[in-house]
Amino acid sequence: MKLKFNPLSLVILLAFSNCQNDNHNPDLPHDSTFYIDYRSLKGLPDGVAVIELDPEAPNFGHISSKLELGVGVLPHHLYYNQGADKLYTTALGGSYLYQIKTEKDKNGQPKLVNATPIDTGENTVGENLFFTNDGRYFMTFMGGAGGPKDGSIGVFNASNNQLIKTIKAPVQANPNQFIMYPHGISVNEEKGIMMVTSTIHPDLTTGKGNTCTLLDMNTYELKETYLVADSQTDMSSPVEVLLLRGKFPQYALATTMLGGDIWIAPYNAATKKYDAFSKIFDGSTQGLGWTLEMYIDDNSRLYVSFADPGKVLVFDISNLPQLKLLKTLTADKGAHHMVFFKTKKGKEVVAVQNNLLNIPNLNSGTISIIEIETGKTLGTVDLRTKYGILPESIEGTNGPGSYMHH
Template identity: 85%
Template structure:
C-alpha cells in the first residue's frame, strides 16, 4: 500500500513539473509573445536584430533570447515577411541596405536568429520600406536613391532569388509635376494595378524635404500622378507612410505627414483608375500631437496611428470614410512608432508600441510599451536603452505578421 502511494505521489510530482515546464516553454504560447526587433547599439557595438519577450505577465518579460549582429552603422530599420510569410527580411539605412534573415526554432518552438544574407541593391541607397506582391515581385523604397541631393528610387526585385529587376527613377529635375524624391512609404493595390510612394526627407534630414505622394502603374512602372499632401506648395509636410485601403475596406488612400503631424485622405476614382486629390482628415495640432508616423489595421478593422510627439497612439473607426471617427487615445512614450498586436498569457488583447525615431532628441525614449486595447492601460514597459544599451528601431512577430494590414 505504501509502495503504491509513493508511486502515485511520484507520478503527481512528475505531472506538476511537466506542466510547469510546458507553461514556460509552450511552443504556441512562446511564439505569440516573442518578437523580432531591429535595434541600434548605443555603446559602439554592432547594430542588429534581437528576439525579445513582450508579455508583461511572464517572469522573463523584456528578456532577449537571441541576437544577430549585422555590423556597426548598419542601422536595420524595418522588418518584413515575404508574401507567404515564409521568409524574413530587414531593410537598413546603412550597410548593404537589405538583408534576408535566416531563422530557426529551438526545442521549445521559440524563434532563434541564425544569419543574415546581404542583398545587392545596385546603386540604390538608404533602404526603407518593402511591399511583396503575389506574382513573385517585391518593391523597395530607397530614400537616398543614387545619392544626389534630390534623389530617390524604387527597386523592383525577383522574390525567388532576390535579384534586382529594375530601378524606377523619376527625378524632379526632369519633371517637377511627376516625380519620385526621398521615397519612404509604399503601398500597393494589386487588384487595381496601382502603387503609391511618399516623398519624405533627404536621408541627412537637412538637405531637403518633400510634401507629395506619387502614384505609379504597378506593371508598366509609369507615373500616373503626383499629389500634393500639404497645406501649400511651400509647406514641407514630409509624408512618411501611405496606405491604399483594399479588400473589404472602402477604397481610399491614407497618408501620414511626419512634419505636418496630420492624416490625409484621397478617394479612389474608378473612371480614371487613380485617386482624387488628398485632403486633410485629421489635424494633429488640434490635440497637441505631432510627428505622425505609422498606420496599422488590427483584426477588428480599426486603424491605429502613431504620433511620435508626445508619444500617443490614436484608434480610428474606418466604417464611415472619408470621415475618421476617433475611438480611443493610448499613451505610449516619446517616439511612438511601430506596433505589433498579440494576446498576453491571460488572454488580454494588447498592442506593443516601439518608441524611438532615428534617435532624434525627444523622440528616442528607447522603450517598448505594452498597452491593453480594451482599457488603454499600460501593462508594462521594456526600457531597452537602460537595460541593453540599445534603441529599438522596428518590431515584428516571430510567428508571422503581427497586424492585419500595415501598408
C-alpha cells in the same frame, strides 16, 4: 473592441491584403516573442534581437537571441515575404537590405542564425518593402543613387532576391511627376497601382518632400504626383501611405511626419487614379505631431502612432471619409511601429516601439505594452537602460504581428 487574429480569417484576408502573409497564430508557444531591429548606443554592432514582450511572462523584457549586422548598419524595418517563410530587414546603412535566417531551438523558441546581404545596385538608404502575389517585391530607397534630390524604387524577384529594375523619376526632369526621398509604399494589386511618399533627404537637412506619387505597378509608369500638404511651401514630409483594399473603403491614407496630420484621397474608378488629397485629421489641434505608422484590424479600426508626445490614436474607418476617434493610447516619446497579441491571460494588447531614428526627444528607447480595451500600460521594456540599444522596428516571430500595415 476585438482584435481578431484567427488563422482562418487571416487566410481569407490574403485574397485582398497583398501586403504580406499574416499567419499570426495565438496558439503557438512564442506568440509573445518578437523580433526587433536595434541600434547600439555603445559603438557596438547594430542588429536584430528576439525579445519577450508579455508582461505576464517571467522573462518579460528578456532578449534570448541576437544577430549582429555591423557597426553603422542601422537596420530599419522588418518584413516577411508573401508566404511568411522568409524574414527581411531593410537598413539605412550597410548593404541596405538583408535576408535573415531563423531557426527554432529545442523549446520551439525563435533563434536568429545569420543574415545574407542582398545586392541593391546603385540604390541606397533602404526603407520600406511591399511583397506582391506575382513573385515580386518593391523597395523604397530614400537616398536613391545619392544625389541631393534623389530617391528610387527597386523591383526585386522574390524567389532569388535579384534586382529586376530600378524606377527613377527625378524632380529635375519633371516637377509635376517625380519620385524623391521615397519612404512609404503601398500597393493595390487588384487595381494594378502603387503609391510612394516623398519624405525627407536621408541627412534630414538637405531637402524635404510634401507629395505622394501614384505609379502603374506593371509598367512602372508614373500616373500622378499629389500634393499632401497645406501649400506648395508646406514641407509636410508624408512618411507612410496606405491604399485601402478588399473589404475596406477604397481610399488612400497618408501620414505627414512634419505636418503631424492624416490625409485622405478617394479612388476614382473613372480615372483609375485617386482624386486630390485632403486633410482628415489635424494633429496640432490635439497637441500631436510627427505622425508615423498606420495599422488596421479587421474590425475597421485604424491605429496611428504620433511620435510627439508618444500616442497611438484609434479611429473607426467604417464610414470614410469620416474618421471617428475612438480612443487615445499613451506610449512614450517616439511612438512608432506596433505589433498586436494576447497575453497569457488573454488580454488583447498592442506593443509600441518608441524611437524614431534616435532624434532627440523622440528616442525614448522603450517598448510599451498597452491593453487596448482599457488603455492601461501593462509593462514597459527600457532597452536604452537595460541593454544600451534603441529599438528601430518590431515584428512577430510567427509571421506578421499586425493585420494590415501598408
